[in-house]
């Protein structure tokens with residue numbers, strides 16, 4: 001069985017509700033979102049042309065890509081609309097006090 005790894009990526013206090021932040025995890029850009037106090041993490045590169053999804057707008061549990069409007073589910077990374085051809089990876093998070101950790 002593979003051991004899971006936890007990596008501290010941000011502080012709860014630095015991502016306000018309604019905001020997002022790009023962090024780096026093992027060299028990969030990951031977008032952390034705070035939706036009404038609930039945190040989500042997905043890979044930060046839109047599968048269409050590579051926009052940063054942390055710069056997108058969030059509504060109803062999905063982020064809309066800032067460049068051409070593709071939508072991704074924040075929980076699963078599933079691509080919900082064109083022109084995104086594929087999902088983005090989603091990551092499990094663990095909150096410990098003020099620390100947000102990604103579980104790999």
Ligand code: FES
Pocket residue numbers: 046047048049050051065066067068069070082083084
């Ligand atoms: S880069 Fe995201 S929809 Fe085109």
